[in-house]
Amino acid sequence: MFSFVIRRILQALLVLLVVGLVAFAMFNFIGDPIDNMLGQERTQEDVDRLKERLGLDQPFVVQYAKFLLAAAQGNFGVSYEQGRPVADILAERAPATLELAAVSGVFALTLGIVLGVFTAIRRDGFWANVIMTLSLVGVSLPTFLIGILLIYLFSVELDWLPSFGRGDTVQIGGWSTGLLTTSGLTALILPSITLGLYQMTLIMRLVRSEMLEVMRQDYIRFARARGLSERTVTFRHALKNTMVPVITVTGLQLGSLIAFAIITESVFQWPGMGLLFINAIQFVDIPVMAAYLMMISVMFVAINLIVDILYVAVDPRLRT
Amino acid sequence: MALLNIRDLTVEFPTRRKVFKAVNAACLTVEPGEIHGLVGESGAGKSTIGAAVMGLLERPGHITGGTIAYREDEISGLDDEAMRKLRGRKISMIFQDPLTSLNPLFTIRQQLTETIIANLKVGKVDADARALALLQRVDIPDPETRLDQYPHQFSGGMRQRVVIALALCSEPEVIIADEPTTALDVAVQAQILELIRDLAVERQVGVILITHDMGVIADTTDRVTVMYDGSVVESGPTAQVLGQPEHDYTKSLIAAVPRPNRKVHRFPQVSYGGRMTSFAIEEIAKGWPVREAPEGALVSVAGVTKRFAEKGGLLPWQRRHFKAVDDVSFDIVPGEVFGVVGESGSGKSTIARVISGLYRADGGNIYFDGRLVSEPSDKEAIRAFRQDIQMIFQDPYSSLNPRMRVDDIVAEPIKHHGLLSGHAAKLRVGELLEQVGLGADAAAKYPHEFSGGQRQRISIARALATQPKFLICDEPTSALDVSIQAQILNILKDLQEHLGLTMLFISHDLPVVRQMCDRVAVMKQGRIVELQETEALFSDAKENYTRELLSLMPRMSDVSDEVQLPDY
Numbered sequence: 001m002f003s004f005v006i007r008r009i010l011q012a013l014l015v016l017l018v019v020g021l022v023a024f025a026m027f028n029f030i031g032d033p034i035d036n037m038l039g040q041e042r043t044q045e046d047v048d049r050l051k052e053r054l055g056l057d058q059p060f061v062v063q064y065a066k067f068l069l070a071a072a073q074g075n076f077g078v079s080y081e082q083g084r085p086v087a088d089i090l091a092e093r094a095p096a097t098l099e100l101a102a103v104s105g106v107f108a109l110t111l112g113i114v115l116g117v118f119t120a121i122r123r124d125g126f127w128a129n130v131i132m133t134l135s136l137v138g139v140s141l142p143t144f145l146i147g148i149l150l151i152y153l154f155s156v157e158l159d160w161l162p163s164f165g166r167g168d169t170v171q172i173g174g175w176s177t178g179l180l181t182t183s184g185l186t187a188l189i190l191p192s193i194t195l196g197l198y199q200m201t202l203i204m205r206l207v208r209s210e211m212l213e214v215m216r217q218d219y220i221r222f223a224r225a226r227g228l229s230e231r232t233v234t235f236r237h238a239l240k241n242t243m244v245p246v247i248t249v250t251g252l253q254l255g256s257l258i259a260f261a262i263i264t265e266s267v268f269q270w271p272g273m274g275l276l277f278i279n280a281i282q283f284v285d286i287p288v289m290a291a292y293l294m295m296i297s298v299m300f301v302a303i304n305l306i307v308d309i310l311y312v313a314v315d316p317r318l319r320t
Numbered sequence: 321m322a323l324l325n326i327r328d329l330t331v332e333f334p335t336r337r338k339v340f341k342a343v344n345a346a347c348l349t350v351e352p353g354e355i356h357g358l359v360g361e362s363g364a365g366k367s368t369i370g371a372a373v374m375g376l377l378e379r380p381g382h383i384t385g386g387t388i389a390y391r392e393d394e395i396s397g398l399d400d401e402a403m404r405k406l407r408g409r410k411i412s413m414i415f416q417d418p419l420t421s422l423n424p425l426f427t428i429r430q431q432l433t434e435t436i437i438a439n440l441k442v443g444k445v446d447a448d449a450r451a452l453a454l455l456q457r458v459d460i461p462d463p464e465t466r467l468d469q470y471p472h473q474f475s476g477g478m479r480q481r482v483v484i485a486l487a488l489c490s491e492p493e494v495i496i497a498d499e500p501t502t503a504l505d506v507a508v509q510a511q512i513l514e515l516i517r518d519l520a521v522e523r524q525v526g527v528i529l530i531t532h533d534m535g536v537i538a539d540t541t542d543r544v545t546v547m548y549d550g551s552v553v554e555s556g557p558t559a560q561v562l563g564q565p566e567h568d569y570t571k572s573l574i575a576a577v578p579r580p581n582r583k584v585h586r587f588p589q590v591s592y593g594g595r596m597t598s599f600a601i602e603e604i605a606k607g608w609p610v611r612e613a614p615e616g617a618l619v620s621v622a623g624v625t626k627r628f629a630e631k632g633g634l635l636p637w638q639r640r641h642f643k644a645v646d647d648v649s650f651d652i653v654p655g656e657v658f659g660v661v662g663e664s665g666s667g668k669s670t671i672a673r674v675i676s677g678l679y680r681a682d683g684g685n686i687y688f689d690g691r692l693v694s695e696p697s698d699k700e701a702i703r704a705f706r707q708d709i710q711m712i713f714q715d716p717y718s719s720l721n722p723r724m725r726v727d728d729i730v731a732e733p734i735k736h737h738g739l740l741s742g743h744a745a746k747l748r749v750g751e752l753l754e755q756v757g758l759g760a761d762a763a764a765k766y767p768h769e770f771s772g773g774q775r776q777r778i779s780i781a782r783a784l785a786t787q788p789k790f791l792i793c794d795e796p797t798s799a800l801d802v803s804i805q806a807q808i809l810n811i812l813k814d815l816q817e818h819l820g821l822t823m824l825f826i827s828h829d830l831p832v833v834r835q836m837c838d839r840v841a842v843m844k845q846g847r848i849v850e851l852q853e854t855e856a857l858f859s860d861a862k863e864n865y866t867r868e869l870l871s872l873m874p875r876m877s878d879v880s881d882e883v884q885l886p887d888y
Contacts, residue, residue, distance in 0.1 A: 218415055218420035219424075222415055222421040222483070222486070224376055224407065225376060226408040226435045226489065227405070227406075227408025228408070228435065228438050230400075236434075240423075240426075244425075314425065315424070317424055317470070317472045
C-alpha cells in the first residue's frame, strides 16, 4: 500500500514536470516578453539589460528549473494585463470556481447514482424508460446551449433565478463564499446544473450498466439463494460492487468539471478562474495562462491519486 | 414422505421466435439423508430444475406445468416474499464456481453473519459464534483468523467450503448442489464430496447433486436421474442405472466416459439423437506432407525455469517471485503423445506456454528438431518453429476471436506464414472446415454460432492449417460434455496415428490421460515428480504423490464396463 502510494506520487510528479514544460514553453514561443515590456523607443542596451535582469540570457534548462522552483512556491510572476502577482489573482478567483465545481459535483454524483440504481432495478419500468430517454438529451446537448436555455426559462421567462454573477458573498479569511447568503445560493443553482448535467447523465448511465452487469453475477444469485432480502442484495451487495468502476470514471469526470467550468463561467459571467483564463487568452497574458494550466494539472493529478487510493480502500483484492 | 417432490415439472423460456422448453415434465424425489444425482449434458435442463426449486429462474423463464412440493407444502406457486422465507432457511443452494459465488468486497464474517441474522433472527453475538462454529464444521483450519479475511485470500477448495458453510447457515433440510466440484482439483473434489456426504448422513439433509461428471455420480450418489434435452430418460438407484442402463441415451453416455482402469483404442462413437459429426482423417492425410522424422527427440526441454512476480515492490528486494516451473527437463520423441498431469498451479500450463514461446523462460533451453528456439536471436529458426507448432486451448469460447469470421480465423495462420494467398487460401480453409466436419458453409459464420464441441473443431482446423509437426493441447476437452469429449479425443488420436503428429497433452483428468498418452509426466509445484510410460504409471506408480493422485480418481466400480451399444 505504502509503496503503491509512493509510486503514484512519483508518477504524478512526472506528469507535473511535463505540464510545467509546456507552460514554460509558452513564454518562449508565444510572443516575446521583451517586446511586450519595452516600448517602441528602446535601445539594444535596454533589451540586453532587461534580458539579464529577467534571466533570459541563461540556458533553457536553467530557466526551466528556476520557473519550476518558483512555481513550486506559488510564484508565477506578474500578470501582463493587471500588473499584479498571478498567485494573488488566482487565489481571489479560485473560491468561485471551486464552489461551483463542488456543488455541481455533489449534484452530479448523488442524482447520478440514485437515478442509475433506480433505472437498473426498474429496468423495464415506465419511469426508468422516461429517465433513460431524457438522459440522452443531457448527454447530447452542448453545455453552453443548456446554460442559455436555463437562463431563458428560469431567468427571463419565469424570473425565479439570477442569470449571471455570484450574488452576495461573505469573506472568510482569504476565501469568499457564496454558500452563506440566499442570493449566493440562488445564483449557484443554474450554473451548477449546467455544469453538472452532462456528468450526471454520464454517471447515471454508467451506474445503470454496471449495476445490471453486477446483478447478473453469481454472488448476487447466491446472496438471493441464501435468503437475504432484496434490499440487502441490491443496496449492500450489488451497489458496493457497482461502485468499483464508477469511482474511476467519476474521479476523472470531477477533474473535468473544474477544467470545463470555462464555458459555464463565460455563459453565466461567473467570476472564477475559467473566466480569468478566457480573458487571459484574449490579452495574451501568458503568466496567467501558465499558472492556470499548472493549477488544473495539479488538481487532475491530485484527484487521480485520491481515486487510486479510494479504489484500494473499496476493493480488498488490491490490498496485498 | 419425501422431503422434496417434483412432479411433471415443465419450465419454459419464451423467446422472440418460439417457446423453448428447458424442462419437460420432469419427476424427481429427494428423501432425508439421500444424495440424488442429476446428470446430463449441458443444455439438458438440470440446472434449470435447481433454479426452479429455489424460485430463482432467470427471466423470462417460468414454470408452466407440474408441481414442486417441500414436505407437504406446494412451493412452486409461492410469491417472491414467501419463497425468500424458504430460501436459505429450508432449501439452500451451492453454486458451481466458488470464485464467483462469494461477494469479493465483503469478509467471510460479514457474509456469514448477515445470512445468519437474516434467516434465524438472532443477535450479532450469537451470529458471530454460529459463524465460527460453521467454519469449524466445514473443516477450515484456523477459523478465527479466516473469518476476517476476504474471499480472494482463500484457495478454490476453501472457498467452496465457505460456500457450503453459507448454505448451512440455518440448518436447511434440502441442499441443491449445482456442479459443486467442477471447478476444483481432484484432491479437493474428493474432500468436498466427502463433506457433502457427511452432512447428508449426519444431519439427514436431502441433497440434489447436479453434475455432468459420471465419476462424481458413481462415487457419491444414492440415486441418479439422467436427463436429456429437458426430459428425464432414466431414474433409479445409482448402481442399477450405471450398471444396467436401460435407456439408449444412458448407454451412450456411459460408453463415452473415459475409464480409469483400462485403455481403449477409440471411444465408442455413439451419439444419441444424431449429433454425430464426421472427421475426414483420410482426406487430411492425403494432402499431408511426408517428412523425415528427426533422429532423437523432436522437442527437448532442458532445465527450464519460469518465475512469476508474486508481490510487486518499489525496490527490487521487496519483490517476491515464485517458480511456476522449476528446472524441468524432458524429451518428446516424434510421433508420441506426451502427457503432463498435475493439480492446478502445478505449472503444467506454464510449461506449455514456455515451449510455444508465449512465455519466455527465465532459465534453460528449448530445442525443436535439434535447433535452439528459446532464444529469439535466430529469427529463421523461430519462424520455421512457429509454423511447425500449433496450440489447442482449453476454453473454446475465449480462444476464438468473437469479432472474426471463422474463415478469417482459420486463414490467419496460413496468411501469417505466407503459405497461400487469396483464392488458394480460401479454398484451403473451405477444405479444412469440410475435413473437420463443420462443412464449408461454416466459413461465413462467427464463433458464437457454434457449440463448444464445434468451436473446438474450429480450433483444430486452425491448428492444422499450417500442417504442423507438433501440437500442444492444453486441457482440450475439459470444458466439453463427455460425448463431445469422446469425439474430440478420437480426432486427436486420428491425428497422431494417421499424420504422425507429435503432441504435448496437458490435462488434470487422469482417465483421459490414460486413454491418450504414451508417456506421462506428473508435475507438482513446478517440478516433475515422476515420468513414466502411461500404463506403467497407472499400474505401478513409483512416487507417493502419483499414487495419491491416482487414488483420488473416481473409481466408477458401479459403472458397467460392457455396455451393449444400440445400433443406429
